[in-house]
Amino acid sequence: MQVAKTVKDINNWVRHTKESGRSIGLVPTMGFLHEGHLSLVEAAKAENDLVVMSIFVNPAQFGPNEDFERYPRDFERDSQLAEKAGVDMIFAPSAEEMYPRESPITMGAGTLANVLCGKSRPGHFDGVLKVVTKLFHLVQPDSAYFGQKDAQQLAIVESLVQDFNFPLRICRVDTVREQDGLAKSSRNVYLSETERAEAPKLYQALQQGAAAAREGKDPVPEMARLIQSETSGTIDYIELLSYPDLNEAPDGQAILALAVQFQKARLIDNIIFTLKEN
Template sequence: MDIIKSPEAMQCRVLELKRAGYSIGFVPTMGFLHEGHLSLMRLARSTCDVLVASIFVNPIQFGPNEDLGAYPRDFERDETLCEQEGVDIVFYPDPVGMYAADASVWVDEDTLSRVLCGASRPGHFRGVCTVVAKLFNLVLPDVAVFGEKDAQQLRIIERMVRDLNFPVKIVRGPIVREADGLAMSSRNKHLSESQRKDALCLRRSLDIAQQLAESGELSVGQIRLRMVELIEKVPEAEMDYISFVDDATLEAVDQLVHPVLIALAVKFGSTRLIDNRVVVL
């Protein structure tokens, strides 16, 4: 397994590989890998000749009061896990190499990014789209795999690929959960023991929504009320949002008629967690 730190060297390597006829699979990450990331690597591994994973904590997707400095990092552990999963190249750049001091060009999606996490994290998805566009230009993947846990991000990347004609196929990887149902996240590390137990309310609230929908309740207002009641009983839970949106357009809905994405963000202390489920009746 090779580790490449220079953006120019990364691009040169994949150009050589593509000229030789190799297909490239890609999994972008911010490191501190867990089973969710590894499942995406296994999915990508099955689609390509050469698998590239990037590890880059992207500074431009963090707001001024967010956890950039506290974001967990452990490159040696990540390197071992990548090698175990059959990754051929780890792209491990630093911010200085990725962003010129006078950088002034950004990629900004203007519709899907207005809601959900985009409403409470202004500028976040501009940072995501910009770095993913740069990574696509440097890695030149034929296939890139993104996880469903970051549902809004996934749909925004799919829209960016469509609208800007990136020659890459986006593959969706399912959410991977802990044994008790908590969605795997690098930020789970920051939870105290009590917060870790409290955080299970995300999954339980989604389960209640699913059960109500399957029993015939189609009113978003009624389902959301039950979800709020459950989360408000949890001592340290601070709701950011619970939203019901069309799975394709991310427009708000008031009835479960078409496939609906139920997405929520909840803070436990300083740790903000997200989860989601698509309900199809």
């Protein structure tokens, strides 16, 4: 496994790989890898000659009061896990390497950022668009792999690729869960023991809510009651939207998503499912 830490190094590797005609799968991450990331690598390996994993905690997608500084980092552990999973190249640039100057040019997620996590994280998805665009240009993958857990990010990246004609394919990979249903997340390490025991209720609430929505009921009040009574978390949102357009009043493909703030960790989860036609 190779490691590139500069734009120049990844450029050289990509040029060489392209010339040899081999396909590239990209797994973009912020590091602190867990099984969710490794399932992305597995999907990428199955479909490409070579797999690049980017590890970059992107300052552009953290708000001023968010956890950029204390976002967990462990490059040694990450590179061991990546190598074992079969990653061929880690691209791990510094912030200075990715943002040598503040660009006057901006990208905006528009209405796609007015729902779900976008409401409470202003600018977050604009920062995601910027870094994803840069990574796509630097790595020039044939396919890029995103987890369904970050469903709003996935929907926005799908729009980006489609509307701006990026020459690559976005692959959605199912959320990996603990045995008790909790979605794997780098932020789970911040849960207290009690919170960790409560956290599976989020996925249970989603499952019950999806069943209710399929029967034509509004799933939100019952889900809110369950989470409020059985966890110590504070609900940030519970929303039922169309997917991937993230409009209200869904028909057909829908997403039921939630965010719950625990003491030191804000957890998100979702289910994408098909609503019965009424």
